[in-house]
Amino acid sequence: MVDALSVPWGSGLGYLHLDFAKHIIEILANTPTLAVFILGSASLKMPGDSQPMFEEFPPEASQAPWYDGANFQYQEWQFLETVTNVNWIGVSPSEAFPTGPKTGYVMGTDTLLADDQGQSQISTGNMAAAILDELEHPQHIKQRFTVRDK
Numbered sequence: 167m168v169d170a171l172s173v174p175w176g177s178g179l180g181y182l183h184l185d186f187a188k189h190i191i192e193i194l195a196n197t198p199t200l201a202v203f204i205l206g207s208a209s210l211k212m213p214g215d216s217q218p219m220f221e222e223f224p225p226e227a228s229q230a231p232w233y234d235g236a237n238f239q240y241q242e243w244q245f246l247e248t249v250t251n252v253n254w255i256g257v258s259p260s261e262a263f264p265t266g267p268k269t270g271y272v273m274g275t276d277t278l279l280a281d282d283q284g285q286s287q288i289s290t291g292n293m294a295a296a297i298l299d300e301l302e303h304p305q306h307i308k309q310r311f312t313v314r315d316k
Contacts, residue, residue, distance in 0.1 A: 201253070243256060266290060
């Protein structure tokens with residue numbers, strides 16, 4: 167069995183992200199349970215832009231090994247925007263998502279966050295902290311937020 171959380175980039179199995187989201191929504195429909203979805207950064211807008219990054223990828227990007235995952239996680243975000251019968255939260259990481267400690271994070275909504283040097287990165291420790299903080303004090307029910315390292 168393959169689950170959406172272990173889908174390797176370039177595997178051609180990116181559709182599992184969307185299938186998994188639909189399945190979870192079906193199971194949790196009309197219950198008080200809160201679902202958390204980690205979405206890709208491709209659904210975020212670039213600063214000063216009105217379109218999600220995914221919609222601005224050049225045609226040759228479709229040949230890249232990461233494209234399949236980005237495509238279906240973008241579709242997952244579009245699907246979640248239509249869901250009204252489940253309490254859900256979406257989290258989009260920054261462009262880079264390396265393993266690292268909790269050191270502090272900055273939160274945003276629909277625009278890719280970058281630091282003063284133009285770096286867009288969130289460590290796994292900071293991502294986990296942001297999700298736990300959101301679960302303890304929900305601020306984004308039926309919404310998506312994004313985070314980057316402080």
